[in-house]
Amino acid sequence: MDEKVTEQSMQLILHAGTGRSMVMEAVKDLLKTGDVDAARKKIEDAGKEIGEAHNIQTALMSAECDGKEVEKSILLIHAQDHFMSALVVRDMGQLMVSMYETMCKNNK
Numbered sequence: 001m002d003e004k005v006t007e008q009s010m011q012l013i014l015h016a017g018t019g020r021s022m023v024m025e026a027v028k029d030l031l032k033t034g035d036v037d038a039a040r041k042k043i044e045d046a047g048k049e050i051g052e053a054h055n056i057q058t059a060l061m062s063a064e065c066d067g068k069e070v071e072k073s074i075l076l077i078h079a080q081d082h083f084m085s086a087l088v089v090r091d092m093g094q095l096m097v098s099m100y101e102t103m104c105k106n107n108k
Helices: 003-033 036-065 074-106
Strands: none
Touching: 003 036, 003 074, 036 074
């Protein structure tokens, strides 16, 4: 297995997983504290981790588009799954924070 692709796959998993966990923590904290601003800040910070994962994915795709062989492996596919789930969790987290804020305003 290509050592560079293995390292990139592991980094992709690391950053995507960290970002996803940060979003989940933001929503859980929101439910405990009601602090919408803190939840948005934590999701923004999570976006930076997810952005790092995106940079890795982009590097892999760019290499392939430039004609370099990028070995496909179960690990790389797994890393892509982590990245995609992190994007979905981030987007849903943002919607949940907005929904929470709207519901709180409407209940006043």
